[in-house]
Amino acid sequence: MKKFLIVLGLTSAFLMSTLSADALKNSLTNILHTKDSSGMVNLNGVSVGAKPKQRMINQARKSRPASAVIGRYNDGKPVHKREADKYITKATKGKIKDLDLLPKKQRLMVLKDLQRMYAIKHFKSRPAKAVVAIVNGQKIHKKSADHYLKLVTKGKVTDFDKLDKKQRLVLIKELARPIVLQADIDQNLTKDEKEAVLSQAWLQKQRATTKVTNEQMLALYEAKKAKALAVNPQAQIPPYISLGENLKNEIIEKEIMAHLMKNVNITVNFDSNKTVPSSQSNESSEKLDKISDKKETK
Template sequence: MKKIVVAIGLSSGLLIQSASADALKNSLSGMLNKKEETPAMVNLNGISLGSKPDRVKPKTRSAKAVIATVNGMEIVKKEADNYLSKRTKGKIKDFDLLPKKQRLALVKELALPMLLAEKAKKELSSEEKDAVLSRVWMQKSVAATNVPDEQVRAAYEKIKAQAKAQSALQQIPPFEAVKDRIKLQIIEQQVVAQLLNGAKIRVEPSSDTIAGYVGMMALTIDEVNKALQIRTNGKMTWATLPEKERKRVLQMVAPAKLIALAAKNGLSNEEQDTALANYWMQKKLSRISVTDEEAKRRYEKIKKMAKRSQNKKKLPEYTELEKSLKMQIAQEKFIEKLTKKAKITLK
């Protein structure tokens, strides 16, 4: 089973933005991108550190033994043992010594990333997949690229001079306020320039489906028309575009195509699964509704538990916790729906 270990973050200015709220993304990223931490949205109440196993086996299965399948995908014992050890902070290290209910609870947790990646691959469009993977690849490239402060300052002064020439100096924010944004733009430009370096862009005049090529890669008329729809608010299409403008338009479309190709070749399978799973999960969570009544019932339940535990720490008011309570309930609904139809079998 592939572990999901890489998170998606801020979107590049060249690529599409996330379809759901940042708050959802931030609250869920722990489940997918930090193996060493307990998942925030999954509750493994079934595991009791003090309980006795159904039966103590003289010999447990080997690390390579398949201990469960999830929709036909296998989970081996080594993965379950490692996860269990981290989940219990080293107090329990052998999956086979857990009672059956606890083994099933653990497998359901391990199954979540697999189910998310499986659903994402089936349900996301090719355009969404390209955009998500391109964003992740671009982030990695940006993180690996350094730009000296002097270069950023020089770019800022150039922008400032241009604004001054146009009598718009009062609209330029202070350097410190825009420094990071300018730095990001410089890095993106450098990355795109490297991709375009040596890539020959040419128009294809004799095709009804191909607008042109960037290197050996075809740019379809449909792809170009989608870009023109955005850039010209639907006023222009490839068919109505003057011939002298066609190569310039291909030059604008080419970077996205090259980045998508670089992402597919440059990201590992695990990184791709993570990015797609995260994005698909955000989309689904953004559509789950939680009523005020549900959140208030959850709050009252927490309030009673706090009272029974005689915790001296004051519980925040409902209004302070409302947003996080609704998010938690939405996450639980999401997990229940995701795992309900999954075929999870213990071995």
């Protein structure tokens, strides 16, 4: 009788263990086969096709307390398990409430999500006057970095401090280029050469913004063609297409100079000598041209 009771007890314990394992399997199967549109937690790593192992069940039962520290935020503040449990519960709409039920890889993903959200929530940008870099002793302020960032991203990103370390370095290198170039110019170019460089840069900028139509270029070509044929009817006139760039540059330069001279106030100070009529001036020039280059004889 005693042996029978012992066998009966062992059999009951075995059946209860089997039923418990089957219940856990069915529970996980129902959770994973229920449609979830949140997309925030990936449960692909959980296998429900095979019978749950006893070790996994024991681990699930030994969940860490809510006060357990599972990581650190970027400011050193601890991340407690209760925060992860709350996040998982919301993300899975109550299907999973315990971080320790997830595989290690998914637990790390949850921790990274919590750290990312914490960083966004507690983000503090530096003031505009803060120095974000120093290039050859010259300070680059955050205001300049923000302005340049806004230009290159077309307004999508306007705060330098929101970039990661690699992106910040790339942007600072871009801002450093004119500083380094200016230092090289100051060291190696004379004043006249600097003015020539600035003038050329200004002209290039004006050329880039000055628009020239095909009608303008064709009109200039026909005018030049007519002038050349008037001088020499047998002249070989290059085709229009071969002179396109030259015609365009000539029109641009004329428009630039016309724009510059438009509002210029010019005052000419004449001397006290009597002005020579243009006709007499031309005659004098012709006479001078006719003087032979002979040695003076006594």
